[in-house]
Amino acid sequence: GQSLEQPSEVTAVEGAIVQINCTYQTSGFYGLSWYQQHDGGAPTFLSYNALDGLEETGRFSSFLSRSDSYGYLLLQELQMKDSASYFCAASGAGSYQLTFGKGTKLSVIP
Amino acid sequence: SAVISQKPSRDICQRGTSLTIQCQVDSQVTMMFWYRQQPGQSLTLIATANQGSEATYESGFVIDKFPISRPNLTFSTLTVSNMSPEDSSIYLCSVDGGNEKLFFGSGTQLSVL
Numbered sequence: 001g002q003s004l005e006q007p008s009e010v011t012a013v014e015g016a017i018v019q020i021n022c023t024y025q026t027s028g029f030y031g032l033s034w035y036q037q038h039d040g041g042a043p044t045f046l047s048y049n050a051l052d053g054l055e056e057t058g059r060f061s062s063f064l065s066r067s068d069s070y071g072y073l074l075l076q077e078l079q080m081k082d083s084a085s086y087f088c089a090a091s092g093a094g095s096y097q098l099t100f101g102k103g104t105k106l107s108v109i110p
Numbered sequence: 111s112a113v114i115s116q117k118p119s120r121d122i123c124q125r126g127t128s129l130t131i132q133c134q135v136d137s138q139v140t141m142m143f144w145y146r147q148q149p150g151q152s153l154t155l156i157a158t159a160n161q162g163s164e165a166t167y168e169s170g171f172v173i174d175k176f177p178i179s180r181p182n183l184t185f186s187t188l189t190v191s192n193m194s195p196e197d198s199s200i201y202l203c204s205v206d207g208g209n210e211k212l213f214f215g216s217g218t219q220l221s222v223l
Contacts, residue, residue, distance in 0.1 A: 031210050042202060042214040043153065050210070087152065091210050097143070098212060100153045 002026040002090045004101035011107045012078055020073045020104045022088035032064050032071045033089045033098065043087065046073065075106075083108045112137055112205050116215030123193055123222050130189045131218045133203035138183035143212070144176070147200040156201075159186045193222045 004024045012018040022032065031050035035043040047055050049064035049071060061074040075082055085105050089098040113136040123129050133142065144156040156176055157165045165178040179187045190197050203215045 033210055033212075035212075042216050043212075045207070045211045045213070048210045097155055097158065098210075099155075102152045 002029070002092065002099040004088055004090055004099065006086075006088055006101040006104045008102065009105045009107070011109060012075075014078055014080060014108055014110050016078050017074065017076050018078060018106065020075075020086050020088075020106070022071045022073075022101055024069050024071075024088070024090050024101075026069070026090055026092070026099075028092040029066070029069075030091045032062070033091065034060075034062050034073045035087045035089060035100075036084050037087065037103070038084045046086075078108050080108050080110075082106060112139065112207055112213040114203060114205060114213055114215040116203055116218060118218055119216060120219040121221070123220065125194055125222060127193055128189055128191045129193065129220060130187050131201055131203070133186045133188075133215050135184045135205055139205040140183070141206050142180065142186045143204045143206075144178065144186075144188045145202040145204060145214075147202060147217070149199075153202065156188070190220065193220075195222045198222045 006022045033048045034046040036046050037043040047062040049055055049062050054063045059076045064071040085103040087103045088101045091098050115134045117132050142159045145153045147153045155168050156171045157167045159165045159178050159180040161180045161183050175191055177189045198221050201218045204212045207213045
């Protein structure tokens, strides 16, 4: 099985940079994904890391360190619309199933 | 990408009744997944639905309570049976979009009185 830990809430100022951390304990870990969910909306895929290092997609970047069982999502140039919940999710080798963390509620303030 | 239509979007049901949630995908997919998300909580996988075979349920979820149909490669239903207030939750279907990416339906918000 797998379990993931992430902060429950983060507040940041518009235009700033914020990092949301995720640590995991797994058996058969394969990769780490990140999803964004606005209130009342469906989760949407942001990024995926299977290898160590940084993956960049526009304002969002995601990092993975397999040796440390740790990853993070980095959001740059924060905008008010980035206020949402962010979930890290771990996948196991040979499995399509994801185990989600409890989510981090990001509030972007002016 | 995959476009997923899920309905109903919300419902209020009486204790002891059942509700069937439908999920339609705009392309053929091998696996469909049903998740539950309780208010302010994370997503918990209920079961994996493959076309032509019985659904595979996760620990804590049983077929009698959450029967699933998967008649073809674009459609699935999840029934929440004999509902109680503890079943009040958001139910989401999802499909594998490749490269470890899941696409989700818009969800069904269920309230049981």
